[in-house]
Amino acid sequence: MALSGVKNDRGELRILENLDELRTDLADYIAELSEAAVKERGVFAIALSGGSLIGLMGKLCEAPYNKTVDWAKWYIFWADERVVAKNHSDSNYKLAKDGILSKVPIVPSHVHSINDSVSAEEAADEYMFVIRQLVKTRMVSVSDISDCPKFDLILLGMGPDGHIASLFPNHAVLEETDEWVTFITDSPKPPPERITFTLPVINSASNVAIVVTGESKAEAVHLAIDNVEPNCPSLPARLVQPTKGKLVWFLDKPAASKLDDLQFSE
Numbered sequence: 001m002a003l004s005g006v007k008n009d010r011g012e013l014r015i016l017e018n019l020d021e022l023r024t025d026l027a028d029y030i031a032e033l034s035e036a037a038v039k040e041r042g043v044f045a046i047a048l049s050g051g052s053l054i055g056l057m058g059k060l061c062e063a064p065y066n067k068t069v070d071w072a073k074w075y076i077f078w079a080d081e082r083v084v085a086k087n088h089s090d091s092n093y094k095l096a097k098d099g100i101l102s103k104v105p106i107v108p109s110h111v112h113s114i115n116d117s118v119s120a121e122e123a124a125d126e127y128m129f130v131i132r133q134l135v136k137t138r139m140v141s142v143s144d145i146s147d148c149p150k151f152d153l154i155l156l157g158m159g160p161d162g163h164i165a166s167l168f169p170n171h172a173v174l175e176e177t178d179e180w181v182t183f184i185t186d187s188p189k190p191p192p193e194r195i196t197f198t199l200p201v202i203n204s205a206s207n208v209a210i211v212v213t214g215e216s217k218a219e220a221v222h223l224a225i226d227n228v229e230p231n232c233p234s235l236p237a238r239l240v241q242p243t244k245g246k247l248v249w250f251l252d253k254p255a256a257s258k259l260d261d262l263q264f265s266e
């Protein structure tokens with residue numbers, strides 16, 4: 001049985017009994033947001049991450065979602081990408097293509113992955129340009145309080161160190177507020193070269209979901225969500241605070257095991 005509730009200003013928590021329930025709840029959540037965005041705007045602009053998230057989204061390729069989701073209206077982006085060839089096993093694009101995009105009727109021209117034949121800096125600049133064009137045509141909305149794109153949904157995973165997208169703890173990239181997309185060449189987790197959405201873009205989204213499973217991430221979940229002393233100001237996951245949008249955490253029980261005072265109604 002799922003536990004669900006709101007914790008302080010850290011968003012909605014959904015703690016699922018097991019991975020199968022988490023996969024179903026996540027698929028339902030994405031399908032509902034897709035339907036709402038298509039009804040309101042005619043399109044659904046979704047940004048993916050890599051890592052364990054993609055496997056956890058797998059139910060979207062199964063019934064009923066494979067038939068009921070309006071895939072033709074999806075515009076796909078990446079919240080972060082490793083600067084490797086698209087057919088490299090480290091590529092977040094390849095992970096999503098093999099795991100999801102090749103299994104549902106997405107329009108190929110709606111899939112916006114990075115240019116894998118240029119430097120990290122050029123790839124970030126080009127990606128930002130592409131997003132800018134799609135903001136101009138309103139395929140991606142624009143935030144009314146910042147000049148940032150407002151994605152309908154940004155899906156994030158979180159590493160055991162609390163990193164989200166390619167925003168790592170204590171890294172200067174956390175301070176980047178001028179650009180929508182930036183790059184790093186010294187990622188503490190290989191591969192070193194990556195592009196990433198910046199915090200202002202993540203926090204301008206209409207919806208942000210952080211999907212975390214496993215006991216190895218329980219401490220980072222506690223530091224990201226609970227009122228801890230001293231506060232962890234540079235823990236990237238704690239800096240996800242959508243200005244007007246909604247933040248939802250999808251956790252399995254091991255990932256939630258170190259949270260303080262869980263008082264939820266079942």
Ligand SMILES: O=C1O[C@H](COP(=O)(O)O)[C@@H](O)[C@H](O)[C@H]1O
Binds near residue numbers: 159
């Ligand atoms: O390197 C990355 O790691 C994070 C977390 O991955 P996970 O396998 O621990 O879930 C991922 O969200 C990010 O997109 C990826 O580039």
